[in-house]
Amino acid sequence: MNDKNKIITGLVIFFLVVLFPFWFNLIFGAADASTAPEPELTEKAEKAETCVAETEHMRTEHMQILDQWRDTVVRDGQRIYVAENGKEYDPSLSNTCMDCHSNKEKFCDRCHNYASVNPYCWDCHTYPEETE
Amino acid sequence: MENSRRRFLKNAGFSILGVGAGSMLIGLSAHTSKAVSPDAGQRPQFSMGDKAMEAERWGMVVDTRKLNDSICRKMQEACHSIHNVPEPVGESAQRDQIIKWIWPTEFQHAFPSQEVEFLAEDAAHRPVVVLCNHCDNPPCVRACPTRATFKRERDGIVMMDFHRCIGCRFCMAACPFGARSFNFRDPRPDIEDENPDFPTRMRGVVEKCNFCAERLAVGKKPACVEASDGALTFGDLNDPDSDVRKLLAEKYAIRRKPNLGTFPSVFYIV
Ligand code: SF4
Ligand code: SF4
Ligand code: SF4
Numbered sequence: 001m002n003d004k005n006k007i008i009t010g011l012v013i014f015f016l017v018v019l020f021p022f023w024f025n026l027i028f029g030a031a032d033a034s035t036a037p038e039p040e041l042t043e044k045a046e047k048a049e050t051c052v053a054e055t056e057h058m059r060t061e062h063m064q065i066l067d068q069w070r071d072t073v074v075r076d077g078q079r080i081y082v083a084e085n086g087k088e089y090d091p092s093l094s095n096t097c098m099d100c101h102s103n104k105e106k107f108c109d110r111c112h113n114y115a116s117v118n119p120y121c122w123d124c125h126t127y128p129e130e131t132e
Numbered sequence: 133m134e135n136s137r138r139r140f141l142k143n144a145g146f147s148i149l150g151v152g153a154g155s156m157l158i159g160l161s162a163h164t165s166k167a168v169s170p171d172a173g174q175r176p177q178f179s180m181g182d183k184a185m186e187a188e189r190w191g192m193v194v195d196t197r198k199l200n201d202s203i204c205r206k207m208q209e210a211c212h213s214i215h216n217v218p219e220p221v222g223e224s225a226q227r228d229q230i231i232k233w234i235w236p237t238e239f240q241h242a243f244p245s246q247e248v249e250f251l252a253e254d255a256a257h258r259p260v261v262v263l264c265n266h267c268d269n270p271p272c273v274r275a276c277p278t279r280a281t282f283k284r285e286r287d288g289i290v291m292m293d294f295h296r297c298i299g300c301r302f303c304m305a306a307c308p309f310g311a312r313s314f315n316f317r318d319p320r321p322d323i324e325d326e327n328p329d330f331p332t333r334m335r336g337v338v339e340k341c342n343f344c345a346e347r348l349a350v351g352k353k354p355a356c357v358e359a360s361d362g363a364l365t366f367g368d369l370n371d372p373d374s375d376v377r378k379l380l381a382e383k384y385a386i387r388r389k390p391n392l393g394t395f396p397s398v399f400y401i402v
Contacts, residue, residue, distance in 0.1 A: 052176075074293045077284060078178040079349045091178070095329060123334040124294065126326060 037114045040106040048100055052083045063119075066093060094125045102128040183351035187368035189288035190266065190343055191397040192354075193379045196239070198363035199259050204236035207261060210359035211341070216332045218322035231313040233341040234263040234356055242400075245389055261364075263356070264311035264341040265388060265396030266290045275306035281338075288369075288397060289343045299336035308392050312340045369397060 016023075045051075051058050053065065069091035072078050081091040090096050101107045104127045112119060180186070211234045212219065218231055240251065242260040270290045272281050280296035281303050283289070304312045318335045326332065330346065333339050344354035357364040367374035376399070379385075385399040 070295060072178045074291070074295070075282070076178070077286065077345060077349060078180055079184070079346075080179045080181040082177045082179065084176055094331065120334075124331040126328050126332070128328075 037110040039108075039110050040103060042100060042103050042107075044102070045100040050085060051100075052081070052085075052087075052089055052096075054084075066097075066121075069093070093121060094127065098127045104128075181349070183349075185348045185351055185353075187287050187374075188370035189268070189368060189397060190348075191288075191367065191369035191376050191399065192343075192357070193365045193376045193385060193399045193401060194261060195363050195365070195379075195383075195401045196258060196260050197401065198361065199236075199261060201236065201259055203359075203361055203363055204259050204261050206359045206361075207356040207364070208232070208234050208236070210355040213325065214327050214330060214355050215342075216319075216323050216327055216330055217339075218319035219324065220322040229314075229316045231315065231319065231339065233313075233339070234261060236261050239402075242388060243386065245391055246386065260400065261356075262309065262311075262388070263398065264290065264307075264343075265309055265394070265398045266341075266343055268395035268397060269393060271306040271308070271394060272303035272312065275302040277302065284345075287348075289345055291342055291345060292338065292340060294331070294333055294337050294339070297337045299338065301338060303338060308389055308394065309396075312338050314338050 053061070058065075069081065072081075073091055079091065081089045083089060098104070104122075211217070212232075215233060217233055220226075220230070236259045238256065239246075239258045239260050240256045242262050248255075266289055268288065270281075270283055273283050273290060276282075277300060278296050278298055280293045280298070282291055282293070284291055299314065301314055304310075304314060315333050315335050315337050319333055320326075323332060344352070344356075347354060352358075353366050354364075357366045365375050365379055367376035369376060371377060379401070380399060383401045385401045387396045387399055390396075
């Protein structure tokens with residue numbers, strides 16, 4: 001009973017240390033690390049209004065779509081893609097995706113850097129040089 | 133005591149049963165709701181397109197009588213520039229690390245098994261253009277552990293999936309024609325004018341002629357055939373009325389190293 005103060009102080013210190021990542025992030029990290037990046041659309045992408053699938057779907061599934069494109073084009077030789085919206089596309093990263101999203105740094109890289117993923121598409125596939 | 137324990141066990145048993153059945157029901161309902169999701173009727177589809185050229189077995193006939201050094205250079209230039217094949221210059225141009233899809237050589241090297249004693253001097257050194265033979269029985273495909281090299285059953289083209297290649301080079305050891313090259317270093321700095329419509333390769337990947345599969349898909353003949361001034365003919369070997377078959381019916385043609393049983397699809401009129 002006499003150690004009540006010591007125990008409480010100890011508990012406070014303990015929780016401060018254990019919860020360090022949370023309060024540190026709340027106080028200091030809010031500015032950059034915790035805000036999700038905003039990929040920028042080019043004029044052309046905005047005009048097109050719709051991608052090969054719904055925006056939500058593209059956001060979460062574009063890598064699966066690209067994988068499917070890759071396998072179907074390279075291995076089955078089928079090079080016409082009719083999307084859900086009924087439009088025909090050339091299933092090609094360099095020629096179709098990058099045609100609209102020609103701003104790799106402000107579109108692809110923003111999220112990829114934020115999520116710390118490092119796709120190796122660009123080792124072989126080319127992207128339009130950004131002029132700015 | 134006896135009674136309460138019995139009741140406890142009973143209750144516990146029912147609860148477990150209930151939880152199990154409940155989660156199963158939830159799982160089932162989630163499953164069925166997925167199956168009738170709105171876009172089920174209009175899945176994205178792939179197709180060949182109307183423009184694509186198709187054949188049962190693509191093949192090529194090379195008329196060596198029409199070849200000379202400048203035509204050979206023109207064909208190589210046409211192929212290598214559209215396929216982003218690096219042309220290293222200066223220090224990095226080591227002879228054993230050169231990458232080539234199609235290249236000129238001499239008759240005696242292209243056909244070593246065509247053993248003719250006292251072969252005429254001009255015949256021995258006559259230029260012959262060589263490339264991947266897209267063999268009907270390709271040893272490179274059998275050697276590849278990842279199936280990065282595969283034969284398209286639809287049209288007989290021996291293709292490479294660069295995404296899959298791990299650079300083990302088994303295929304290079306297996307190919308008796310030296311048709312394959314290995315990227316010992318990043319090829320990009322050595323590509324002068326990159327063709328944005330075709331990918332480059334990366335370090336550690338094997339590459340070779342793909343019979344211009346990407347051009348056939350849009351109804352174009354291979355680039356080397358177009359640049360050949362009529363020395364190269366391209367067509368379906370399984371179609372008796374095709375240009376290549378007509379040519380083969382008329383002229384005596386040979387294939388490279390036929391004794392190895394790879395059944396090349398590239399023929400040479402000599
Ligand atoms: S020439 Fe060589 S690389 Fe081409 S299919 Fe035949 S074995 Fe394979
Ligand atoms: S180097 Fe690539 S293509 Fe050749 S056998 Fe290995 S994985 Fe297959
Ligand atoms: S068929 Fe196409 S890939 Fe093959 S050598 Fe000719 S141009 Fe090059």
